[in-house]
Amino acid sequence: MTKKTPPVKKNELVELIFEDITHEGAGVGKIGGYPLFVPYALPGEKAKVKVINVKKNFGFGKLVETVEESPARVDPPCNVYYKCGGCQLQHMSYEMQLEMKRNQVQNALKKIGHIVDIPIHPTIGMEDPWRYRNKVQIPVGSQNGELITGFYRKRSHDIIDDMERCIITDEVNDRMIDAVREIANRLGISAYDEEKNRGLLRHIMVRSGQETKQTMIVLITKKEKIPALEKLVDEIVKTYPEVKSVVQNINPERTNVILGKKSKVLWGDPYIYDEIGGIRFAISAKSFYQVNPVQTKKLYDKALEYAALTGKETVIDAYCGIGTISLFLAKNAKKVYGVEVVPEAISDAKENAKLNQIENAEFFVGQAEKVMPWWKAQGLRPDVIVVDPPRKGCDESFLQAMIDMKPKRIVYVSCNPSTLARDLKILDEGGYETKEVQPVDMFPQTTHIECVVWLELDFVDQK
Ligand SMILES: C[S@@+](CC[C@H](N)C(=O)[O-])C[C@H]1O[C@@H](n2cnc3c(N)ncnc32)[C@H](O)[C@@H]1O
Known part of the structure; x- marks a missing residue:
């Protein structure tokens, strides 16, 4: 041959x-x-x-x-676009980005899930697809004895030294990064050097509430002791009244993972607040909170529409984070049970329920795949289950437990079309028909896409 x-x-x-x-x-x-x-x-x-x-x-x-040239080619407005790996689609018109994302969902569902002939709606985009991110985590390095901040050059750990702005992140985050770097530099705080495993400041994280304008600064350090700590914190909070919380996260490991296990509040509250759709959320440093609040509202509204609640239903919100979807659902359900693996997120979720005087939502720490069979054994019979897993999708044992519980309806929120398609196939074999898919652009200028999917238990299987 x-x-x-x-x-x-x-x-x-x-x-x-x-x-x-x-x-x-x-x-x-x-x-x-x-x-x-x-x-x-x-x-x-x-x-x-x-x-x-x-x-x-x-x-x-x-x-x-x-x-x-394609008529869809545009000049990328970011000066470091071709160096930075953060965005991949700034050279493409926004209309084409939305179309490409819908096609991506359609292809994954067809090839991996063998799901065809269902409505996959046009991607819901943003009116202004810039400056949408409420969180930034930026590496710190040093150059000629001065601290520098910037994203890593593509496929490397070299900091882009001429990065001044990140135009997909909220302006306040850019300003805070500059401010903290400048103050830390003046106080002689060292940058962590990955190769030598020496130095202190690894990353600066800034989180801001787009509705409340509150900001949290997280200093991610290799060691616990920060020289001139009092001056550092004092200067940050006195100069920038929008800062409501300064947190230190200690990460002593030689790792690519940004946050370490231990966090401590250096000043102010352990959380900041934000609001989506009239619900107020407390968000702490380590909790997952959607990065694009404008699109999150559209995503959750769609999830609520697909859940079709009348006020009589028992609902499970699996992978609930700080309870954002749960609290949206609770207003229209009899009872909502949320489960999430990060303990800090669950304490935020409980706090959030209290904050909004929502009494029909209960939250549990644990792995969804373990808590679901336990709930089933306890006799919990949900009418609707909402799932919003991380990129790797749902564990097979979780999907099986969900199928065994026989809810009438499932709403699957996904940030990865491939694992979504894989899981929809398993659910299909378990009697759940995919009815509709709504892609929502949570991450303009990047290739990421989020979807909300409505599934119903087949009539035959309900017997
Ligand atoms: C995509 S986020 C969704 C959070 C929330 N629904 C929201 O919209 O903000 C996925 C969440 O799943 C949690 N998680 C990851 N693995 C888990 C597991 N095995 N069991 C329960 N939660 C898990 C993560 O900590 C994260 O909060």
Whole structure:
């Protein structure tokens, strides 16, 4: 048998017509059926490409020059877009981003979940798809003896030293990063050096309530002791009255994980507040809170619509975080049970229920896959289950427990179309038909997409 050799060689210059785009945002062009993946190339474009990596069945290229440009190509407004890995789609019009995300969901459902012929609605986008993020976590380094802050250059741990702004994050976050870096620099606080495993300040995290304008600063350090701590905190809080909480998180490990296990409040409250849809939330440093509050409201409204509550239902909100969806649902349900693995998030959820005088929501710490069978054994029979798992999707034992509980309706909120499609297939085999899918753009300028899915128990299976 003859071995098929790729039709291109490394470093060769080729001209390609791009037909498609991957879910990571790279253009796909083919030479005699052999696909080349090229970042920043758009479907419909013709371009000169340098081949940089040749594998047996596909290769990678670098865009050298566009010969025919797509009408969807735009100038990326960020000055470090091509260095930073944070955004992948700033060179694409927003309309095309929304369309691409819907297609991505459709393809995953078809290929992985074998789900076709159901309505997948057009992606709900933002009116102004910039400055939407309420949280930023930025690495700290040093250059010529001065502290610098900036995201890492793509596929590296080198800080981009000319990054001044991040235009997808709230302006207040940018200002706070500059302020904290400048004060810490003046007080001689050192940056953590990953290679030598020395130094102190690893990251600065800023979280802000877009509705309340309250801000939390989190200093992530290698060791507990911070020199000139009092002056540092004093200067931050006296200069910036919007700061309501300063927290230190200690991460002594040699790791890529940003937050360590231990946190302590240096000044103010352990949380800040924000509001979505008239519900007030307390958010602490380690709790998950959706990063785009404008779109979160649209996402939760859709989840509520799909849950179709009348006030008589018992509802489970699995992977509930600080109880955001639970509290949205509680207003229209008889009782809501939330489960979440992070203890701090559950104490925030309980606090949030009190804060909003919601008495029909109860929260439990634990792994959803363990708590669900226990609830079932206790005789809990939910009418509706809402799930909002992390990117890896639901554990199979969780899905099975959900199927065994036989709720009439399931609302699945997902930030990963591939694991969503895998889980929908399992639910389909368990008697749950996918009725509708609504993609919501929670992360403009990036390839990420969120979906809300409505599933119903098949009539036959209800007997
Ligand atoms: C995508 S977030 C959703 C949070 C919340 N529903 C919201 O909208 O803010 C997923 C949550 O699942 C939690 N989590 C991860 N694994 C879990 C597990 N095995 N059991 C329960 N919760 C888990 C995470 O801590 C996180 O808060």
